[in-house]
Amino acid sequence: MAQTDLHDPAEDSVENVAAEPRVEELDEDNLLKPSFVNAVRAALADGDVARVYDLVEPLHPADVADLFELLQPAERAGLAAAITDLMSGEVIAELNDYVREDMIEALPAAAVAEIAEQLDTDDAVQLLEDLDAEDQQAILAEMEPEDRAVIESALSYPEESAGRLMQRELVAVPDTMTVGDLIDYLREHDDLTTEFWEVFVVDHRHHPVGTCQLSWILRTPRHIALTDVMKRDQTLIPTDMDQEEVALRFQKYGLISAAVVDESGRLVGQLTVDDIVHIIQEEAGEDALLLSGAGDGDINEPIRDAYSARVRWLLANLLTASVASFVISRFEDVIAQMVALAVLMPIVAGIGGNAGTQTLAVTVRALATNQLTSSNTWRAVRREMSIALLNGTTVALVIGTAVSLIFGNPMLGLVIALAMMGNIVIAGFAGVFVPLTLDKLRADPAIASSIFVTMTTDSMGFLVFLGLAVGMGLV
Incomplete structure (x- = not known):
């Protein structure tokens, strides 16, 4: 952990501080103004510690935390060193997790220990839990024995458990x-x-x-x-x-x-x-982020971590998309005979995918909030299938009529209408049963559901549409 001298504002020159122009901190939406952030950046770049302190000192702790998040990672260490005595427990508690780690690395163990002792137990644990074991032990060693014992006890509980989150301060x-x-x-x-x-x-x-x-x-x-x-x-x-x-x-x-x-x-x-x-x-x-495969979805997350979290889901999508491509390859001759089929295929798959995503979002939320349990599973399934039938009928009528008029081919309109209805019903079925199945298998339904639902709606949409075109003698 970096060793940084604590800043003593008493050593600053009053004349120099007073001579600097006043910069307004917040805009009408109570957000830090770009001009204020740029002024802090300029003072940091010039090494003007007194100016940095003067700018930041009037801010509320939550705004100080926002300032850290708006600065570049390389600038955060300088800010932490310049305003050490303003780094109260309230500021630490408001910091983004990734930014907090950067800030902790910029302070000596004794300073971090002093901050941790000001916090409630749950906030102190949150401050230390993601640090490397070596840094964690260095900070704990600087704390009072009683405070250290309480935090070590909390850290012994699993992450995201009540024991890790609870406050020991009570009456x-x-x-x-x-x-x-x-x-x-x-x-x-x-x-x-x-x-x-x-x-x-x-x-x-x-x-x-x-x-x-x-x-x-x-x-x-x-x-x-x-x-x-x-x-x-x-x-x-x-x-x-x-x-x-x-x-x-x-x-x-x-x-x-x-x-x-x-x-x-x-x-x-x-x-x-x-x-x-x-x-x-x-x-x-x-x-929400698990459904999209976007990792933590934090703009302060390191690029390497974000890349690692996202690319594996994109590769998984690549594999599942190949299933839909395989289905299309079985109908090459059919598509070659009627180009209109190729024009309409993305519509069938796209609408089916959106319908599946809607049902999936509702089901995952219901599971997460305990609205959907074994007692009402089949009622929820019937409800979603009823909605899928209604949606399918409505969209099928619209797309069938439009295709018939645009292409001057009523049979093509009928084929896409039936395919659209069928794929929306399939999407509703997949949107319910995929997360339910994952939940029964003790897997988080938010993690992989979207991939399987998308694969189902794409491949089945193409199969139903092209299969109906052949079966009904369209080509």
């Missing part, structure tokens, strides 16, 4: 307390976390038995026992639960926070809705 009290005891406890212990909206009540085994919202505590007489006022119904989150399932629990039950328990049922942390909003956004974007 838990025994079920023997009264409301007055709890109020006194909160006032007397300065080391408690300062940001919470409910208190977890636990039994002698440290198992959560209920929760008390602060609003209830403030409005309840002091002599009332916590067990008489607490909410006993809880949604407990196991430490090994996947983050996507956690998000679904929060959405389904309208949770603001939830207790995280280990295998023995002991309270070990909590998850809050602000964590879940991030997860929902991440998972939704991930599924």
Whole structure:
């Protein structure tokens, strides 16, 4: 990890800073202005650390994070070195994952450790989890033993699990307390976390038995026992639960926070809705990108990583496209006799592919949000097939009529109408059954579904269209 001297703004010349013209930071959409970003770039290029600090100091932490993302990778190290004492936990938490790694590489281990200790456990873990083992250990070695132990414990859980994401900062009290005891406890212990909206009540085994919202505590007489006022119904989150399932629990039950328990049922942390909003956004974007085979889809992702993620799906598409080419090759003589068939073939395949993509998107989303389960699978299948039939009939009537008029050949219009209807129905079938099959095989339906659906609609579209042309005596 690079060693960089920390910048001390007290050493800057006040006269030099004051002499620089003021640059407006944000535009009407609350985005950093190009002129401001260019001014920071120019100051970095000139090595004018004082100017860089003066420009960045008024920014909100989220805007500082945006600034890092707008700069070139080579410029980020200079910015991090120039504004080290502005690199608060809030800035780190807002940074894009790839940009965060670049920034961490530009700071000494002691500086990163100091930043990590300012963060909640979940944010500190996110800061360190993607670093190389050597850098990770160097930073942990600089941390206080208590903070290091907590982060090491979190890192021992699988990625994207509740244990990795949870916060250890919470307030838990025994079920023997009264409301007055709890109020006194909160006032007397300065080391408690300062940001919470409910208190977890636990039994002698440290198992959560209920929760008390602060609003209830403030409005309840002091002599009332916590067990008489607490909410006993809880949604407990196991430490090994996947983050996507956690998000679904929060959405389904309208949770603001939830207790995280280990295998023995002991309270070990909590998850809050602000964590879940991030997860929902991440998972939704991930599924969309997986369907397209675009990798992480992050504009800050290194070119080599993006290339590796995308090219394998393009090669897979190349193989599946060869299936459609093989089908066409079986009808070379037919196409040669009637050029109009070649003109219309892309329409059949294209519309079928779009219909399949529509059904696929709906099915993958339903699986991801638990709307589609074994209890309603066949109802969902019937629904999608009904929609496919309606769409197929409508499109077939339009394309059949248009082709008949344009080519002056009613039989050609009938052939493409039947082929279009057939391919849209096939597309609907593939759009449902491909992701369902992958889901049953414990594979992510968002990863490979689009390739198989496209192969099906292309090859079957050509086969049905050209087969009908031959079978109905068109050529």
